[in-house]
Amino acid sequence: MFHKFSPSTDVTSQTPPKSSVQRSIRSAILSQWKIGAETLEQIWPKKESLIHVKCRNQVSIYTIHGEALFFQQSDGPIYPSLRLLHKYPFVLPRVGIDRGAIRFLLSGANMMCPGLTSAGGYLPPSEHALPAGTPVAVFAEGKEHAVAVGITKLGTEEMRKLNKDVGVEIVTHLGDELWSQQTL
Helix, strand or coil: CCCCCCHHHHEEEEECCCHHHHHHHHHHHHHHCCCCHHHHHHHCCCCCCCEEEEEHHHEEEEEECCEEEEEEECCCCEEECHHHHHHCCCCCCEEEECHHHHHHHCCCCCEEHHHHHCCCCECCCHHHCCCCCCEEEEEECCCCCEEEEEEECCCHHHHHHHCCCEEEEEEEECCCHHHHCCCC
């Protein structure tokens, strides 16, 4: 999503959304992420004004004081930025990849099921199975912080059974242009 992203050419406008829109964004985040209202208040205080940065390809980035907090494509799910995910690693369910998949992920590749189901990978247990279309934080074997944010293309139980094809579509990763932009 942010491959070859450049604010000078890809940002079309920056506007503060109406308060009713901000309330709907707050409620969407609370329903999609595994956080409570008090955590969201720490991330995005009610007194702080959100800035809606519209980009090409119907990508919306929401910033406070120029720092990208979360983003969305069209009317899809709202994803946290990696910088926000490093501060609050519990906001999204986590999946893990093995060491062999790290270099492919850092190149922007989607994560294949074998990288998630191997000995170094991690999928949530059956009682906490994730359905397809769930935003997830992707952690790498042996690393403390998330290395990417993605969305599951298959349910986690389906990934275990099939063990082939794309398991997680990556939307942002360490080293992409959104990560390299300190402020927008």
